[in-house]
Amino acid sequence: MGKESGWGSAVAVGTVPVELGAMGFTSVGITASSIAAKMTSTAAIANGGGVAAGSLVATLQSVGECSGQDDQSQEMIQAG
Numbered sequence: 001m002g003k004e005s006g007w008g009s010a011v012a013v014g015t016v017p018v019e020l021g022a023m024g025f026t027s028v029g030i031t032a033s034s035i036a037a038k039m040t041s042t043a044a045i046a047n048g049g050g051v052a053a054g055s056l057v058a059t060l061q062s063v064g065e066c067s068g069q070d071d072q073s074q075e076m077i078q079a080g
Contacts, residue, residue, distance in 0.1 A: 025064030
């Protein structure tokens with residue numbers, strides 16, 4: 001077995017908050033008219049009016065909130 005550096009995994013994990021921000025899961029909430037907003041709406045309708053704790057949408061929002069990106073970074077992602 002060859003030695004692996006693990007850099008690929010580190011890069012992949014490091015890009016998750018950026019990708020979630022681009023989808024609309026930001027540290028300040030879900031961005032209006034984003035993929036995240038559509039996912040949230042669909043999940044709420046399917047669940048009778050609310051997003052279930054532990055669901056995919058709830059988990060993605062939690063990760064997005066913990067991303068640590070400031071508002072300026074979010075504006076740049078949304079404008080991009």
